[in-house]
Amino acid sequence: MTRAYLLAAATPACLIGLSWAANGYLGGLDRLPMQWGIDGRPNWFAPRWVALGFGPGVGLFAMATMLVRCRRDSDGTRAFRTLLPMSALLIGGQVFYLCMLWTKGIAQPG
Numbered sequence: 001m002t003r004a005y006l007l008a009a010a011t012p013a014c015l016i017g018l019s020w021a022a023n024g025y026l027g028g029l030d031r032l033p034m035q036w037g038i039d040g041r042p043n044w045f046a047p048r049w050v051a052l053g054f055g056p057g058v059g060l061f062a063m064a065t066m067l068v069r070c071r072r073d074s075d076g077t078r079a080f081r082t083l084l085p086m087s088a089l090l091i092g093g094q095v096f097y098l099c100m101l102w103t104k105g106i107a108q109p110g
Contacts, residue, residue, distance in 0.1 A: 004070065004079035008063040011087040015059045018094050019052040022101070026052075033106065040104070055094040062086055 026032065032051035033042030046054075066086060070079035 002076065004067065004073075004076045004083055007080060007083045007087055008067050011063055011083075011090055012056050012060040014091055015056040015094050018091075018098065019056055022098050023048070023052055026101070026106075029106070032101065033104070036100065036104070042104075055090070055097065059090045059094075062090065 026048060029048060031045040032048050033044070034046045034051055034054075035043040037043045045051075063083065063086070066082050067079060070076075070082055073079045
């Protein structure tokens with residue numbers, strides 16, 4: 001179970017790191033888009049702390065939920081195999097959101 005616990009802790013930590021790094025680029029903005037329409041314009045906005053905290057919050061909840069569901073796994077292989085693609089999707093989703101902010105001109109990296 002050690003690998004599963006490590007992955008379950010590393011995923012939200014990575015999401016928090018991504019949000020923290022993005023916060024530096026978004027310092028002057030109070031609200032960030034949370035959803036874009038088919039025409040490419042934002043549909044609705046949320047406060048910056050909500051927008052950047054959403055990914056890590058979902059990641060923490062998802063990892064904890066899967067660890068609880070796989071707690072009877074004695075050697076941890078089932079838990080790790082379950083958490084690995086979930087971790088990749090969560091981190092990929094956070095990177096996609098940040099890329100959307102940058103490509104739509106909301107924030108400019110470096």
